[in-house]
Amino acid sequence: MFTGIIEAVGIVEKIETKGSNIDFTLNCPFTHELKIDQSLAHNGCCLTVVKTEGTTYTVTAINETLEKTNLGKWQEGTVVNLERCMKMDGRLDGHIVQGHVDKTGEVTGIENKDGSYIVTIQYNNEGDFVTVPQGSITVNGISLTVAKSEDSQFSVALIPYTWEFTNMKNLQPGDTVNLEFDIIGKYIARLIKKQNVI
Template identity: 40%
Template sequence: MFTGIVESTGEIVSIEDTDEGRRLRVTAPFCDELEYGQSVAISGACLTVEEFDDDTFELYLSAETLERTYLDAVAVGDRVNLERALPADGRFDGHFVQGHVDGVGDVTHIEQVGGDWTFGFSLPDELRRYVVEKGSIAIDGISLTVAALDEEEFTVAIIPATYELTTLSEKSIGDPVHLEVDVVAKYVESLTEGYQ
């Protein structure tokens, strides 16, 4: 379980493609605290630490992960958002984020409004029913609030701290983003399915 509060960003320093999947090696400021098998969200996708040293750690991406995310298109030098799993006694600041990418959207617009930014994102049809205005959504692992929603897209307001501390500052119109809808909405749908 994650919170969507990004700890830091890391840089992809190596990529190895195999018949089974893909391996990424990523820099992180917390490598000295990692353990084998630990979960780390990479731009919102929950992955498992397989190897690590003082400066970098390695993750394996299965065919399923590559199918559901845009991590098949990242390159050496790209930055990613990083968040370690929430400890049981940790402070909970964002919303419940599982690190299970539900789909990929695209950046549709970026506008600076004073010191803040408004970002627009496309929303795949199959996710539309789970997104509501003022509800929570994770974008590249960042816990955000839906500011506005229409048939084609949704928008979020980005404060300076989020813009500076995450990879949103590097996004351009047309760039892909990972989307994870609020898991509570999915559970409510599942529980009420028989009553509709």
């Protein structure tokens, strides 16, 4: 379980293909605190630490993960948003995030609003995925508030701190981002869909 509050960014240092899986080795500021089998969200995708060595650690992404996320587009040097799982005695500063990417979206617009930024993202709306104004959405692991919601598209507003200290500042129109829709919204959408079938 995560909150969508990014702790730090990591840098991909090595990529190794092993059958249909890929091992990613990253460098991050808190590597010395990581241990084997620990869960760590990478752009919102929960992966298990399988190795640590010095300032680097390694995680494995299986084929299903690569198909559902933007991890398959990573290259050496890619900047990745990182968050360790939440502590039960901590504050929930973002919203309830599972670390399970629902689908990817495409950045269609980035607007600088004199220091803050409006990012517009388009996605395939097949399935029980909805956004609502002032609702929560996770983009590349970041808990954000929906500023504008339309079918298959939404916009989020970023404060300067979020823009500067995550990988959002590296985005360009056309880039792929990981999306995790609000778990409560997903349950409600599924229940309504079932009621309409009956």
